[in-house]
Amino acid sequence: xxxxxxxxxxxxxxxxxxxxxxxxxxxxxxxxxxxxxxxxxxxxxxxxxxxxxxxxxxxxxxxxxxxxxxxxxxxxxxxxxxxxxxxxxxxxxxxxxxxxxxxxxxxxxxxxxxxxxxxxxxxxxxxxxxxxxxxxxxxxxxxxxxxxxxxxxxxxxxxxxx
Numbered sequence: 588x589x590x591x592x593x594x595x596x597x598x599x600x601x602x603x604x605x606x607x608x609x610x611x612x613x614x615x616x617x618x619x620x621x622x623x624x625x626x627x628x629x630x631x632x633x634x635x636x637x638x639x640x641x642x643x644x645x646x647x648x649x650x651x652x653x654x655x656x657x658x659x660x661x662x663x664x665x666x667x668x669x670x671x672x673x674x675x676x677x678x679x680x681x682x683x684x685x686x687x688x689x690x691x692x693x694x695x696x697x698x699x700x701x702x703x704x705x706x707x708x709x710x711x712x713x714x715x716x717x718x719x720x721x722x723x724x725x726x727x728x729x730x731x732x733x734x735x736x737x738x739x740x741x742x743x744x745x746x747x748x749x
Contacts, residue, residue: 629672629673629674629732629733630669630670630671630672630674630733631645631668631669631670631674631679631728631733631734631735631736632666632667632668632669632733632735633659633661633666633667633669633681633683633735633736633737633738634665634666634735634736634737634738635661635662635663635664635665635666635667635738636664636737636738636739636740637663637664637685637688637738637740638663638664638688638740639663639685639688640660640661640662640663640686640687641660641661641684641738642657642658642659642660642661642683642684642686643657643658643659643660643661643667643669643681643682643683643738644656644657644659644681644700644705644721644723645657645669645670645680645681645682645723646679646681646682646696646698646710646723647670647676647678647679647680648676648678649675649676650675652708652709653708653709653710654706654707654708655680655698655699655700655705655706655707655710655723656669656705656706656707657682657704657705658704658705660686666735673732674728674730674731674732674733674734676728677727677728677729677730678725678726678727678728679725679726679728679734680694680696680698680723680724680725680726681723681724681726681736682698682700682721682723683738692724692738693722693723693724694722694723694724694725695722695724696722696723696724696725697710697720697721697722697723698710698713698720698721698723699713699716699718699719699720699721700713700718700719700721701717701718701719702719705718
């Protein structure tokens with residue numbers, strides 16, 4: 588008596604093709620699953636949502652002192668990681684200049700900068716040490732491990748009509 592199984596009803600050649608096709612689908616699915624999984628990023632990022640190129644400086648407190656760093660030059664509509672990895676501070680400070688339209692994003696937290704690329708330790712006596720004293724705006728990350736700052740165009744105030 589002949590056993591009645593699926594393999595006996597399907598010609599061996601077609602079965603091999605079907606199995607090869609199924610294996611190919613499974614292998615492709617596994618490859619896509621493993622290559623599309625990326626670890627969650629934990630960074631301080633800044634996105635320039637404007638139509639202009641901007642220059643960015645940051646300030647933060649590390650383990651020993653205050654530090655300021657600059658300049659990152661971000662073309663219009665791009666993002667950049669300023670501090671890679673998990674954020675170790677709750678507060679960060681940003682100052683940015685619009686190179687094309689003029690203007691700036693600043694605030695009342697004064698720190699040291701200079702015109703050329705820099706890393707400066709300490710925020711006291713900027714001018715006496717040969718630096719500029721620049722007002723940064725504060726970012727409260729709420730102790731999150733990552734944060735993204737978005738620079739946007741200033742809101743245009745209408746003059747109204749008659």
